[in-house]
Amino acid sequence: MPAFLTHPAVLGAAMVATFMTLIMTRRMSAVAALLAVPIAFGLLAGAGPDLGRMILEGVGQVAPTALFLGFAVLYFALMMDAGLFAPLVRGVLAVVGRDPVRISLGTAVLATLVSLDGDGTSTALIVISAFLPVYRQVGMNPLILATLLGLSSALVNLLPWGGPAARAAAALHVDLADVVGPILPAMLAGLAVVFLLAWMFGRAERRRLGWVPGAPAVAAPVGQPEAEDDARRPTLLWFNLALTLALLVGMISGLAPLPVLMMGAFAVALTVNYPRLADQRARFAAHADNVLQVFLLIFAAGVFTGILNGAGMADAMASAVLSVIPPGVGPSMAVIAGLAALPLSFVMSNDAYCFGVVPVVAKAAAAFGIEPVAIARASLVGLPVHTLSPLLAPIYLACSLLKVEVGEAQRFALKWAVLVSLVLLIAMGLTGAIPWRA
Template sequence: MLSILGFSMIAVFMYLIMSKRLSALVAIMLVPIIFGVIGGFFTELGPMMQEGVEGIASTAIMILFAILYFGIMIDSGLFDPLISKILKIVKGDPLKIVVGTAILSMTVALDGDGTTTYIITVSALLPLYKRLGMNKIILATVAMLSMGVMNMTPWGGASAMAMASLNLDASELFLPMIPVMGFGLIWVLVVAFILGKGERKRLGVVEIQHDHTNSAANSELAATTVSRDYRRPKLVWFNFILTIVLMASLIIDFMSLTILFMIAFAIALLVNYPDLKDQQDRIAVHSKNALAVVSIVIAAGIFTGIMSGTKMIDAMALTLVSLIPESFGPFLPVIVAYASAPFTFFMSNNAFYFGVLPIIAQAADAYGISAAEIGRASLIGQPIHVLSPLVAAAHLLIGLVGTDFGDLQRFAVKWALGTVTVMTIAAIILGVI
């Protein structure tokens, strides 16, 4: 009975958010409450929900301050020297331009926000692509491939949802994935080299004036990202060193990610914007992005709390285990790595990570496979997810580049599948899954 109730709840939840009858934020709170009442758990729901929310509070706080931190870094102009350097180096060589696109997009994507990544990358480099007559779909493809890998950071969305739904912290889920992401980024550079070499063969190397191109790109960049009043060019080295120290601290894992990002954000805000009004303005600008991600993570505490407290997740897992052939059990992480690609393409990350993933993780436990291992595997399909029409940032990219969604998907999907394959193989070799 609990299994039927649980699967019915998942089906209703997924239907409501995929049909846009309810927002994910509302559905993830109200649907489990309603099914909890139907299951006869009315008097026990309060403690269940409280426990679920408390379990993911630290993750939500970490995501909040990570988004704010990287927002400050972008506002202050941390990436401006990189953009200028790339524009200076690539000049009129299509090969260098495409590789530069990859380097810029994967660097800017550190903040985990596709919108920011696409705006900065396209604004800086689209004038060059137009000037040389390069294929603009290549620009969009390389930016998407970079975002597909970097979206696996805890503040990028997918990892945050996986941590929330499986009640894991970043050290369990994300840190082992860093070398896997490294292989994914190397693959993106390889793809950029292949595509760039093709464009160089088609167009040749064109001699252009750097100053004109650089000026055009930078003027468009300034118009589409942030007011120059908030740039802090004299603090670029300070911000760079602060970010490097933060990244190193994350890898060393000597302190919780939550505390590290809180401290780093406070330092960055105080040094870059000592004026209280400027601080308030910068926080207000980035609060929209932060609220969208953090609110859904906190709300997920109700969902996971009720699923666990009512034992629905256990009953569903037993049902799923009974349906999986015994010989397939040990290969579940690899199956999940590939299955997460179509799952997150045809449904939102919310539906997959909160609706499907907990069931798979519970089923995997019967084969001695940890929830962390299943969680890591579930992230590997993100390079396909970013190609989905369900991703709002993808529509922004299409508009910025001026291409057709179908054309982009047909061109990019094979390279995105390559990213999934490379990261899956790397994860297996490194013992991550």
């Protein structure tokens, strides 16, 4: 085999491409591909003796996330069974009716507002809990819900408490306010595009469903049925609401680690709403499939990232991308950094990208007179694409709750994510947040 084929960058790119091809063409499930593909490429890279260590390190990194998401799915499933979200669903329907345009626009509005807490997982749980029953009743495509949720959340996460901007600022030792302030107009431009997409999706669904004002909606044949009546706990509505609000406040304030808060809230909710052991077993049986899927996907993703990082493939891919940039485009490094953020943030974790790649780009750009803060801003352009990364936990959570395949969601949403990222880049250039050319 030629030596260049075993280079970590080549193997890493081939590994990601193989994984994406297999899941997007439905040749393998996401879980099977997340396990088989990295192991095969790890062996090709000659890392066989170290694969066990890499896998354990990767799984160890995602274990807290898996714990949190697993109990989060159980907690919010209990709240749905108990009827906590029934008034919210009725309220949403009262506002948006059964008009697909108003429903999709309402999805974007709620996702934008809830995303202000800076936590993508809680945003996904709340928005899906509120809108998925509406989508089912009307017969709308749940992939629209997933796409609007991901794009809105990604853009709002540009705010200081969202995380990505803070990472970029810390990596380049620049002031966070200097990073975020100038990109706010671009963020608003991106949100405008998301709302335009919501309107377009709604119009398309109107045509597909044959919706006209006053006409009854077509019921969706997919998804889980509503919880049975004997699982409802209407007398505990205010208790469940107070418990959920307290949980969200604790998560936002950082009162305790997220897994601790979620496990504690779940234990209280289960005991109060379903004190009989038989009822508890019934709730476990009803939602075991969702929880198992989340655990399998998150731990399998840990295997993927453990081998990708441990075998040096992620770092090698980043270095290879940077090395092929022609010297003549040096003065346009800010724009190049923004464009490079799309593929790199898709195949790398936030920390690996911000602390491994962005400083290298900033150092190269400084030679052409481009300030580090401009590179920090440009590095955030890829966030809409990053939300679809197979390395992120929230996409597996959302797809599990929506009962759709990860590859199906990526295939539907990726082109729109690229569009929003390009709008971000252009808006940053037009508003002076990044220079077109030094």
